[in-house]
Amino acid sequence: MEEIKEQAGHMPRIGEPAPAFEAVTTHGVLKLEDFKGSWLILFSHPADFTPVCTTEFIAFSEIYPELQKRGVELLGLSVDSVSSHIAWARNVEEKTKVKIPFPIIADLNKEVSLAYGMIHPGQSKTETVRCVFIIDPNQKIRTILYYPLTTGRNMDEILRIVDALQTTDKNGVATPANWRPGDKVVVPPPNTQEMAEERLKQGYECVDWYLCRKKL
Amino acid sequence: MACISPDGKPTESGTKMLRALQAGLKSPEEVAQETGLPLFRVRSGLREITQAGLAEQKEDRYKLSEKGAKLIK
Numbered sequence: 001m002e003e004i005k006e007q008a009g010h011m012p013r014i015g016e017p018a019p020a021f022e023a024v025t026t027h028g029v030l031k032l033e034d035f036k037g038s039w040l041i042l043f044s045h046p047a048d049f050t051p052v053c054t055t056e057f058i059a060f061s062e063i064y065p066e067l068q069k070r071g072v073e074l075l076g077l078s079v080d081s082v083s084s085h086i087a088w089a090r091n092v093e094e095k096t097k098v099k100i101p102f103p104i105i106a107d108l109n110k111e112v113s114l115a116y117g118m119i120h121p122g123q124s125k126t127e128t129v130r131c132v133f134i135i136d137p138n139q140k141i142r143t144i145l146y147y148p149l150t151t152g153r154n155m156d157e158i159l160r161i162v163d164a165l166q167t168t169d170k171n172g173v174a175t176p177a178n179w180r181p182g183d184k185v186v187v188p189p190p191n192t193q194e195m196a197e198e199r200l201k202q203g204y205e206c207v208d209w210y211l212c213r214k215k216l
Numbered sequence: 217m218a219c220i221s222p223d224g225k226p227t228e229s230g231t232k233m234l235r236a237l238q239a240g241l242k243s244p245e246e247v248a249q250e251t252g253l254p255l256f257r258v259r260s261g262l263r264e265i266t267q268a269g270l271a272e273q274k275e276d277r278y279k280l281s282e283k284g285a286k287l288i289k
Contacts, residue, residue, distance in 0.1 A: 028218025034256040073256060
């Protein structure tokens with residue numbers, strides 16, 4: 001248990017390369033590098049056949065088409081076996097008519113969970129908490145979300161973050177609080193006094209030189 | 217095993233990939249486009265098919281092996 005506590009201390013960070021893995025999943029053995037070139041949302045759930053996780057899997061399945069339009073793949077994870085994942089996915093489909101279209105890692109030896117800091121011993125020493133890692137096509141971690149065992153995730157926010165990251169990458173801008181696609185974006189702050197003065201003449205909507213917005 | 221069943225026969229997705237390789241050397245991207253399977257599934261599947269001796273890898277492209285060709289005849 002001390003070893004788990006020690007290993008659980010490793011937390012990946014935004015901007016770092018996503019830890020490589022090779023894992024058994026419901027779609028066969030997958031490596032992180034198999035997703036290279038696509039965005040990837042790697043998310044963990046505490047356990048199969050549990051209520052909050054079931055609502056989340058239905059919700060992730062419902063946004064999957066929207067994610068695919070944005071070039072994003074989904075990959076679930078828990079420390080259950082492949083047989084358990086298959087049985088749960090079949091049960092969800094039978095009871096709710098929702099088919100789970102994405103693979104789920106069976107992380108029985110906790111190799112991936114520990115590499116990604118998904119086990120938080122203060123919450124549970126055996127289960128993964130509700131983590132979301134948004135990984136870009138170059139396999140760099142761009143966003144990390146952690147939710148406690150008792151709180152199901154918000155799919156709108158996950159889609160919003162993907163839209164924001166892709167908008168940032170495409171246009172070299174930032175996105176303000178509560179930004180939604182179509183809203184004005186934030187122009188990166190200037191680095192020099194000259195740039196700050198020029199900024200005010202560029203027709204942006206500026207509160208002051210350090211906060212300027214523009215329409216895309 | 218996602219592409220090869222325990223009895224050694226290719227699954228539906230495995231068969232799709234093998235058929236896509238019938239026309240010669242192909243990249244995973246080309247196989248994904250031809251089969252409609254997600255690229256990550258194709259990369260993983262081609263690895264598995266190659267390990268099973270049904271395909272051969274030449275740099276980053278794949279082609280059917282003799283064993284693979286016989287299997288889908």
